[in-house]
Amino acid sequence: MRTLKQELAEALREEELFWRQKCREEWLRAGDRNTKYFHNCVKGRRIQNRILILLDELGREHFSEGAKGDIAVNFYRDLFISSNPHDLDSIFR
Numbered sequence: 001m002r003t004l005k006q007e008l009a010e011a012l013r014e015e016e017l018f019w020r021q022k023c024r025e026e027w028l029r030a031g032d033r034n035t036k037y038f039h040n041c042v043k044g045r046r047i048q049n050r051i052l053i054l055l056d057e058l059g060r061e062h063f064s065e066g067a068k069g070d071i072a073v074n075f076y077r078d079l080f081i082s083s084n085p086h087d088l089d090s091i092f093r
Helices: 002-023 036-049 065-081
Strands: none
Touching: 002 036
C-alpha cells in the first residue's frame, strides 16, 4: 500500500510538471496544482499556434490536415534536395 501511494504521488508530480511545461506561463509562487487555468493556457496556445490554411505552389488554399502535411513535406523536400537554390535571400529573412 505504501509503494502504491508513493507511485501515485510521483505520477501526480510528473503530470504537474508536464502541464507546467506545456503551459509556458509563470507559475504562482505558491506552486498551484494541476488546475483548469493551466489547462486553458495550453488550449489557448494550441489554438493560437494552429495553421489553418496553407497555399500550394499555384496559390490554391488547402484546409485539410493531409493536404497541409503534403504541402509542408514537398516544400522542405524541395528546399533541402535542391543543389542550386534559386532564392537564398527569401530563406534567410
